[in-house]
Amino acid sequence: MNKSDQQWRVAVMPGDGIGPEVMAATCRALESLPNLELELEELPWPSHDWHRDQDEMMPADWRDKLSGYDALLLGALGDPGPVTDPNRYYLPDGVSLQPLLEIRKGLDLWACERPAVPMVGAPQYLADPRALETDLLVIRENSEGEYVDQGGRLGVGSERETATQLEVFTRTATRRIIRHAFDRAEQRRRDRQRGLRPLKSFPYGAEQSAQASASVCVVTKRNAVRYSGELWCDVFAEVAADYPHIHTQHELVDACCMKMVTQPWAFDVVVASNLHGDILTDLAAVLAGGMGVAPSANLNPDDREVPPLFEPTHGSAPDIAGSDRAHPAAMLLTAATMLEWMGESDDAAAEAAALLRKAVADDLAEKGMSGRSCTQVGEEIAQRLANTH
Amino acid sequence: MNKSDQQWRVAVMPGDGIGPEVMAATCRALESLPNLELELEELPWPSHDWHRDQDEMMPADWRDKLSGYDALLLGALGDPGPVTDPNRYYLPDGVSLQPLLEIRKGLDLWACERPAVPMVGAPQYLADPRALETDLLVIRENSEGEYVDQGGRLGVGSERETATQLEVFTRTATRRIIRHAFDRAEQRRRDRQRGLRPLKSFPYGAEQSAQASASVCVVTKRNAVRYSGELWCDVFAEVAADYPHIHTQHELVDACCMKMVTQPWAFDVVVASNLHGDILTDLAAVLAGGMGVAPSANLNPDDREVPPLFEPTHGSAPDIAGSDRAHPAAMLLTAATMLEWMGESDDAAAEAAALLRKAVADDLAEKGMSGRSCTQVGEEIAQRLANTH
Ligand SMILES: CC(C)[C@H](C(=O)O)[C@@H](O)C(=O)O
Ligand SMILES: CC(C)[C@H](C(=O)O)[C@@H](O)C(=O)O
Numbered sequence: 001m002n003k004s005d006q007q008w009r010v011a012v013m014p015g016d017g018i019g020p021e022v023m024a025a026t027c028r029a030l031e032s033l034p035n036l037e038l039e040l041e042e043l044p045w046p047s048h049d050w051h052r053d054q055d056e057m058m059p060a061d062w063r064d065k066l067s068g069y070d071a072l073l074l075g076a077l078g079d080p081g082p083v084t085d086p087n088r089y090y091l092p093d094g095v096s097l098q099p100l101l102e103i104r105k106g107l108d109l110w111a112c113e114r115p116a117v118p119m120v121g122a123p124q125y126l127a128d129p130r131a132l133e134t135d136l137l138v139i140r141e142n143s144e145g146e147y148v149d150q151g152g153r154l155g156v157g158s159e160r161e162t163a164t165q166l167e168v169f170t171r172t173a174t175r176r177i178i179r180h181a182f183d184r185a186e187q188r189r190r191d192r193q194r195g196l197r198p199l200k201s202f203p204y205g206a207e208q209s210a211q212a213s214a215s216v217c218v219v220t221k222r223n224a225v226r227y228s229g230e231l232w233c234d235v236f237a238e239v240a241a242d243y244p245h246i247h248t249q250h251e252l253v254d255a256c257c258m259k260m261v262t263q264p265w266a267f268d269v270v271v272a273s274n275l276h277g278d279i280l281t282d283l284a285a286v287l288a289g290g291m292g293v294a295p296s297a298n299l300n301p302d303d304r305e306v307p308p309l310f311e312p313t314h315g316s317a318p319d320i321a322g323s324d325r326a327h328p329a330a331m332l333l334t335a336a337t338m339l340e341w342m343g344e345s346d347d348a349a350a351e352a353a354a355l356l357r358k359a360v361a362d363d364l365a366e367k368g369m370s371g372r373s374c375t376q377v378g379e380e381i382a383q384r385l386a387n388t389h
Numbered sequence: 390m391n392k393s394d395q396q397w398r399v400a401v402m403p404g405d406g407i408g409p410e411v412m413a414a415t416c417r418a419l420e421s422l423p424n425l426e427l428e429l430e431e432l433p434w435p436s437h438d439w440h441r442d443q444d445e446m447m448p449a450d451w452r453d454k455l456s457g458y459d460a461l462l463l464g465a466l467g468d469p470g471p472v473t474d475p476n477r478y479y480l481p482d483g484v485s486l487q488p489l490l491e492i493r494k495g496l497d498l499w500a501c502e503r504p505a506v507p508m509v510g511a512p513q514y515l516a517d518p519r520a521l522e523t524d525l526l527v528i529r530e531n532s533e534g535e536y537v538d539q540g541g542r543l544g545v546g547s548e549r550e551t552a553t554q555l556e557v558f559t560r561t562a563t564r565r566i567i568r569h570a571f572d573r574a575e576q577r578r579r580d581r582q583r584g585l586r587p588l589k590s591f592p593y594g595a596e597q598s599a600q601a602s603a604s605v606c607v608v609t610k611r612n613a614v615r616y617s618g619e620l621w622c623d624v625f626a627e628v629a630a631d632y633p634h635i636h637t638q639h640e641l642v643d644a645c646c647m648k649m650v651t652q653p654w655a656f657d658v659v660v661a662s663n664l665h666g667d668i669l670t671d672l673a674a675v676l677a678g679g680m681g682v683a684p685s686a687n688l689n690p691d692d693r694e695v696p697p698l699f700e701p702t703h704g705s706a707p708d709i710a711g712s713d714r715a716h717p718a719a720m721l722l723t724a725a726t727m728l729e730w731m732g733e734s735d736d737a738a739a740e741a742a743a744l745l746r747k748a749v750a751d752d753l754a755e756k757g758m759s760g761r762s763c764t765q766v767g768e769e770i771a772q773r774l775a776n777t778h
Contacts, residue, residue: 125516172548231542253667
């Protein structure tokens with residue numbers, strides 16, 4: 001279905017903490033984009049007031065309500081609640097974040113995409129200047145694995161207490177995520193050949209000239225957590241056979257985390273399980289300049305009728321919430337990611353995505369990340385966009 | 390039992406790849422230490438020749454054989470075997486590394502300790518100069534959790550294939566590792582008060598003056614992997630109550646990995662499960678200057694009769710094995726860690742540990758890590774030690 005010249009209905013969920021601030025700045029910017037038919041509808045849930053009514057983090061019919069939209073844009077989740085109540089110790093991350101996992105699983109948004117491309121103007125944590133050449137994309141399995149939430153605690157508090165957690169990996173979900181990673185690598189290869197993306201060659205750093213201009217690295221812990229690791233490696237080898245132009249790599253998760261810091265430029269597409277992906281995407285965010293500039297997309301690549309969920313990788317930062325001090329870059333880049341997704345079937349959206357991404361990059365490069373209020377940054381990006389048309 | 394003035398019998402296991410080279414340089418240095426009664430006995434297994442006889446990675450009576458020693462010193466494990474044989478795809482990490490996990494579990498070496506203190510002369514990966522103030526110790530649970538190796542693959546190769554991995558966490562093992570982390574923090578606190586370790590105060594960076602001079606950070610993924618996460622948090626709170634002078638922190642594993650890169654100086658002791666610890670110790674190694682300088686100890690802190698296993702965190706680096714190019718710093722620092730452990734009950738060993746550590750640090754600071762052969766570094770360190778007495 002081609003959505004070109006169509007109106008896009010977006011559910012805007014500001015969420016908790018700094019969510020409402022960065023979302024307001026982002027909506028301000030989105031509204032100044034030309035030629036784009038975006039209908040932004042604000043939904044009051046997941047709510048930053050969850051602790052006043054904690055049995056209902058979301059309405060019972062949340063799935064029906066959300067399914068009507070073309071895309072979901074989320075600010076941030078996580079509310080520490082009244083910190084003086086010791087019973088609420090687990091609540092901030094254990095309860096107020098549940099809607100995130102529920103939406104991902106409930107809508108079967110099985111692919112999570114988090115790119116790492118260093119932004120000039122954002123903090124640079126790595127000493128090696130080659131880190132600036134990093135251009136990687138982590139594809140995280142978003143529907144099963146370590147996150148199935150199966151298990152329990154036997155004999156709570158007793159000497160014999162034993163907690164179990166079951167990890168479940170199906171061939172079906174493993175194959176679709178690995179295939180998606182190869183599809184993305186194939187896109188990157190084509191973009192590189194057309195000069196739309198800086199050229200890289202793999203095996204990276206090899207003395208021979210480039211064999212391939214894209215690579216997929218599969219991450220496992222097969223030397224210690226072997227059943228899932230072997231399934232992933234088997235499926236990876238099968239899928240790879242269908243993509244002869246893509247270079248392949250394997251890394252153990254511990255070594256991969258290390259290399260993300262010591263030589264991030266040697267990666268292209270990285271595909272990993274839910275938990276490994278969770279960890280690797282946080283490290284990828286650091287490479288790009290930290291959580292302040294890290295966008296994220298949760299998609300169902302098989303079914304464009306399922307509304308994807310776009311959210312910054314950062315949390316709700318309750319310590320600075322309400323002070324208008326959060327920088328909205330990650331939220332703005334998340335919105336640009338959403339527009340890029342729309343742009344796959346709508347030229348106006350593709351154009352808007354490019355405008356917004358450039359406005360954010362220029363703003364960061366010129367003004368850096370400190371010294372301005374969240375509102376001001378939103379305002380200045382909106383002005384910049386208004387001046388470009 | 391006080392071992393002072395006693396002889397220490399050490400099983401030396403060079404292992405695979407660069408193991409024999411770095412071990413030879415290290416034994417050379419150990420032998421030039423004064424006043425120390427060390428008997429180094431080389432054992433031919435775990436063997437770098439595993440693929441010639443792969444059903445026997447270790448003798449059947451390995452436990453009896455190893456139990457007689459005071460300590461085990463291992464070079465490196467992991468042999469890629471003949472890389473042309475596709476059936477050996479899993480073998481390098483899946484088979485040749487098994488003895489490592491078998492020894493850890495079989496001897497109940499339930500605590501793995503990996504410090505991160507930046508070494509002058511080793512690579513510095515982080516841009517922020519405060520990274521040089523890092524002084525952290527990761528304590529990894531070494532006996533259960535994600536590494537119990539329970540599970541399997543149902544319907545291998547079929548559409549319905551499902552791989553399961555069970556994680557098992559007992560209160561007993563969780564408590565002993567958390568208690569050990571607090572004991573180490575208590576030691577660090579005392580050392581800081583006596584000026585033996587650079588002072589830090591926690592909560593780190595707080596505006597008030599120091600509340601505590603040591604801290605333990607517990608790492609979980611309780612917001613998504615909740616049964617184990619809740620058990621760890623409950624036990625952590627119980628144990629912490631016995632250590633009122635130690636500051637406490639909690640980090641989710643993804644955020645902890647990120648902070649290890651963005652603000653490593655804010656940690657002191659970090660305690661984590663087997664897999665989380667595996668990942669965090671690789672990142673800790675990066676902070677210290679990379680795998681080339683990262684020692685590690687596997688201990689049973691409850692029972693000094695069980696021989697601890699000391700090994701560098703690095704692998705066998707088959708690509709440079711045999712070329713005398715590996716730098717032996719990690720192996721030398723691992724030997725120093727072994728001597729420190731002996732030094733808890735033997736003054737001569739404690740003194741030797743300090744001498745060796747200083748010789749390695751001075752050598753690195755003066756000469757850096759490149760340009761010399763492994764043999765030459767071993768020789769120069771030995772000379773340096775000979776000149777100090
Ligand atoms: C909040 C938490 C459950 C979530 C996750 O683990 O997926 C977050 O860390 C993320 O990466 O989006
Ligand atoms: C070789 C492997 C099984 C091992 C582990 O995961 O424990 C290694 O990565 C380590 O950290 O010592």
